[in-house]
Amino acid sequence: MSRTGIRDEAEVRFSEAADVLVVGLGCAGASAALSSAAAGAETLVLERAGGGGGTSAMSGGVLYLGGGTALQKACGFSDTAEAMYAYIMASAGASPDEAKVRLYCEGSVEHYDWIVAQGVPFKPVFYYGCSGEPPSDDGLVWSGSERAWPYCEIAEPAPRGHVPRMEHQAGPLLMQKLVAAVEASPARIASDHRCTALVQARDGAILGAVAESFGEERIIRARGGVVLTTGGFIQDDDMISAHAPLVRQCSFRVGAEGDDGSGIRLGMAAGGATLHMDAASISLPATQPWGLKAGLLVNAQGQRFINEDAYYGRLGEHALFRQEGRAWLVVDDAVFEKPDYPREVAAVGETPAALERELGIPSGSLEATIALYNRHAERGEDPLFHKSSDYLKPLVSPPFGAFDCTTEGSLYAAFTLGGLATDVDGRVLDTAGKVIPGLFAAGRTTSGLAVGGYSSGLSLGDGTFFGRRAGVAAAVKGAN
Amino acid sequence: MSRTGIRDEAEVRFSEAADVLVVGLGCAGASAALSSAAAGAETLVLERAGGGGGTSAMSGGVLYLGGGTALQKACGFSDTAEAMYAYIMASAGASPDEAKVRLYCEGSVEHYDWIVAQGVPFKPVFYYGCSGEPPSDDGLVWSGSERAWPYCEIAEPAPRGHVPRMEHQAGPLLMQKLVAAVEASPARIASDHRCTALVQARDGAILGAVAESFGEERIIRARGGVVLTTGGFIQDDDMISAHAPLVRQCSFRVGAEGDDGSGIRLGMAAGGATLHMDAASISLPATQPWGLKAGLLVNAQGQRFINEDAYYGRLGEHALFRQEGRAWLVVDDAVFEKPDYPREVAAVGETPAALERELGIPSGSLEATIALYNRHAERGEDPLFHKSSDYLKPLVSPPFGAFDCTTEGSLYAAFTLGGLATDVDGRVLDTAGKVIPGLFAAGRTTSGLAVGGYSSGLSLGDGTFFGRRAGVAAAVKGAN
Numbered sequence: 001m002s003r004t005g006i007r008d009e010a011e012v013r014f015s016e017a018a019d020v021l022v023v024g025l026g027c028a029g030a031s032a033a034l035s036s037a038a039a040g041a042e043t044l045v046l047e048r049a050g051g052g053g054g055t056s057a058m059s060g061g062v063l064y065l066g067g068g069t070a071l072q073k074a075c076g077f078s079d080t081a082e083a084m085y086a087y088i089m090a091s092a093g094a095s096p097d098e099a100k101v102r103l104y105c106e107g108s109v110e111h112y113d114w115i116v117a118q119g120v121p122f123k124p125v126f127y128y129g130c131s132g133e134p135p136s137d138d139g140l141v142w143s144g145s146e147r148a149w150p151y152c153e154i155a156e157p158a159p160r161g162h163v164p165r166m167e168h169q170a171g172p173l174l175m176q177k178l179v180a181a182v183e184a185s186p187a188r189i190a191s192d193h194r195c196t197a198l199v200q201a202r203d204g205a206i207l208g209a210v211a212e213s214f215g216e217e218r219i220i221r222a223r224g225g226v227v228l229t230t231g232g233f234i235q236d237d238d239m240i241s242a243h244a245p246l247v248r249q250c251s252f253r254v255g256a257e258g259d260d261g262s263g264i265r266l267g268m269a270a271g272g273a274t275l276h277m278d279a280a281s282i283s284l285p286a287t288q289p290w291g292l293k294a295g296l297l298v299n300a301q302g303q304r305f306i307n308e309d310a311y312y313g314r315l316g317e318h319a320l321f322r323q324e325g326r327a328w329l330v331v332d333d334a335v336f337e338k339p340d341y342p343r344e345v346a347a348v349g350e351t352p353a354a355l356e357r358e359l360g361i362p363s364g365s366l367e368a369t370i371a372l373y374n375r376h377a378e379r380g381e382d383p384l385f386h387k388s389s390d391y392l393k394p395l396v397s398p399p400f401g402a403f404d405c406t407t408e409g410s411l412y413a414a415f416t417l418g419g420l421a422t423d424v425d426g427r428v429l430d431t432a433g434k435v436i437p438g439l440f441a442a443g444r445t446t447s448g449l450a451v452g453g454y455s456s457g458l459s460l461g462d463g464t465f466f467g468r469r470a471g472v473a474a475a476v477k478g479a480n
Numbered sequence: 481m482s483r484t485g486i487r488d489e490a491e492v493r494f495s496e497a498a499d500v501l502v503v504g505l506g507c508a509g510a511s512a513a514l515s516s517a518a519a520g521a522e523t524l525v526l527e528r529a530g531g532g533g534g535t536s537a538m539s540g541g542v543l544y545l546g547g548g549t550a551l552q553k554a555c556g557f558s559d560t561a562e563a564m565y566a567y568i569m570a571s572a573g574a575s576p577d578e579a580k581v582r583l584y585c586e587g588s589v590e591h592y593d594w595i596v597a598q599g600v601p602f603k604p605v606f607y608y609g610c611s612g613e614p615p616s617d618d619g620l621v622w623s624g625s626e627r628a629w630p631y632c633e634i635a636e637p638a639p640r641g642h643v644p645r646m647e648h649q650a651g652p653l654l655m656q657k658l659v660a661a662v663e664a665s666p667a668r669i670a671s672d673h674r675c676t677a678l679v680q681a682r683d684g685a686i687l688g689a690v691a692e693s694f695g696e697e698r699i700i701r702a703r704g705g706v707v708l709t710t711g712g713f714i715q716d717d718d719m720i721s722a723h724a725p726l727v728r729q730c731s732f733r734v735g736a737e738g739d740d741g742s743g744i745r746l747g748m749a750a751g752g753a754t755l756h757m758d759a760a761s762i763s764l765p766a767t768q769p770w771g772l773k774a775g776l777l778v779n780a781q782g783q784r785f786i787n788e789d790a791y792y793g794r795l796g797e798h799a800l801f802r803q804e805g806r807a808w809l810v811v812d813d814a815v816f817e818k819p820d821y822p823r824e825v826a827a828v829g830e831t832p833a834a835l836e837r838e839l840g841i842p843s844g845s846l847e848a849t850i851a852l853y854n855r856h857a858e859r860g861e862d863p864l865f866h867k868s869s870d871y872l873k874p875l876v877s878p879p880f881g882a883f884d885c886t887t888e889g890s891l892y893a894a895f896t897l898g899g900l901a902t903d904v905d906g907r908v909l910d911t912a913g914k915v916i917p918g919l920f921a922a923g924r925t926t927s928g929l930a931v932g933g934y935s936s937g938l939s940l941g942d943g944t945f946f947g948r949r950a951g952v953a954a955a956v957k958g959a960n
Contacts, residue, residue, distance in 0.1 A: 278756075302864075322801075
């Protein structure tokens, strides 16, 4: 018998060796492998699926980059690392990792160039009017709450969603290019290989890993290090119940089958600490097209609870974690338009009073909310939540309607943000904050840039960026 | 070099042995030691302070018990295990441990008798009119949200706060009696001994522990098991930032110095999984005396966000985690009385409009909240939050005032609820849900009965109850 997820060095005989062993070929694994191979390290990538891509290939492909990238410039936007840093620190949860955010913002311009150098194409055209992934093949979008209060007062806004040139959903293209780059590099890929355990020395150092493929075991020495890049845990019901139980209500879990927390559990078994395991990105795309931002998002008490022009990642987080997934978007006839994401009309009424009756919201409450909102909106103000004046118009044109934004009736797209504690070079830290020699991690296997308040592109951004750094750090042989 | 918190069996020579080694002498450790010694196991308790007591001795001493205890009966209340189970499952967070809650409710009557048998006195008198600890030496109080919506509709309410006979604060008495019982038992106590590491076999089993006292090391074999009962992590800033960052705002951290997460970290180092590390008990005692429940608790937008008659553990959790600690209790002249817990009057005004101006709350918003509340209260209704009609009266008597319930201006008392994953016998579980042989934990070192929505007495209750079970389970020799 062994410790779960761990083989003691004394029990194993290595069947082969590499310098760097990368576990999982999503965006973080591909970036780690490319950097490690470029640093001259013999690199082997294990992927449990038949081919690379993982959750990254199921995503919209948006990378959150800024500070004045070539793409931002080509589209006529200026941006600074300082503004980007201030925005992420203010928006991305209650306790973001300052050192990671700092490095990421300072390295973002170079990182964009690196992504391009891997063969990922971007069309230097800005697309206005949608959050996150554009319907076109344009390259730059708004993908966060930069222009929404309070962030617009904290940092100069700039669009930072960098989207590979592909209509509708660019994740497959991003990963096609990154995997092709890995294939063209000296790194080797072993698909259909699942990592089942880490090999640990008595002193705690990770010496290699055990891989299983069709019932056969390979025990692989990693001279420089093992890099865990297996994704998050959105597909593991037990871990979700243990750490982020409200997420069970979400109708859509964004993640490949492999997002079952296996890498996080392997890292924990080796003594790795975890951070922010309760954090999740919850997207509620209720205000697309943007004209719907002029509606009112209300809770079960008929109260507003957020500025409706905040990014859909922020809307979803507030609606799920603070309102328990009870929310409706109230519009009048002037604001009404067909939502981009199919969404039921929960109720219609000739007056706010009729609408609230229809919704089962307490008598007088939605009426009071609309009356107060209208009074302020007439003066172009929203002193409660500071929605931008672009979206402030009194709701006065009957009929009034409410779109269903409850977890039962609406798309809530969720993935986890918590994971292993790592330093800026992807070294996994133990519960005393000490490095576990030979063990690295990146991407959603770690707690990264965002620990809440999600802006699209932060996960592909930090997976690729810190994946690269982990690959370089693990390539230093003889560390263990 | 070793793994943090772990010594490999091959590196150590045991200097002595016991059957059961208990780490920490708070309520869980005392209960574990008493049970283990009663089961005939040679028991040694390590306590890092100069004497036993820990956080339990700093507490109010309330034990949440029910199902028809002798004390409940003596006070004229009937209760059932089913009602208690339904209440805890509905109120104590989004994902309570059903098996633990079930056993606890079914064993609660016997557990009360056991507590009494250890010499802890209870006066069979019910005290009406305060939440949690009474100012008298009376034995039974309401200590949760049983009579508040929605719980009053889910389960038959009964008072379940069992308080040892001591005025004002009964924790010291509870622990004096439990520690005296341990001293009178065959169990030995080694105070000024800090546990610095667990001794782990290659197969993962815990064989013993390393204790440090004034620079000297003792390496102690535990034939049956090591029981970690070192408390939670409210005193560890890094862990708080990593798992429950908003708790940093709380003005008062309820915990002895030893509540630094050491036991949780030792358990994790051995491969133990953790649960609900973001969960915390947040007490906001804003509605004491109870007449203040007739006030309105409002947020920075002047909106109500909870039924004010909910227990102060629930008020605090909502105010901190959902309103970011921005809250005020609004009263009129009729409701106003001097709060039991000193609390600043943040503003006074002759009208709701004047009050909201004074508070800096958006114009018209508090006015609308009060108007709507009054309209419903006149009919004895609160359709928004279902506050009991006992506390529903229109706020119409000037002057109006607001008590400061912000984290800056008010007492928020916090302690952590997350910890090691354990089964109902205190066995620590690894990341695959498998038992780590020889390792046990209880009390706030574990995730217990409440993972949110705190009712007072659940921690002393589950610490003593599951401490006892862990002591019995660890007393079975030869398990490892």
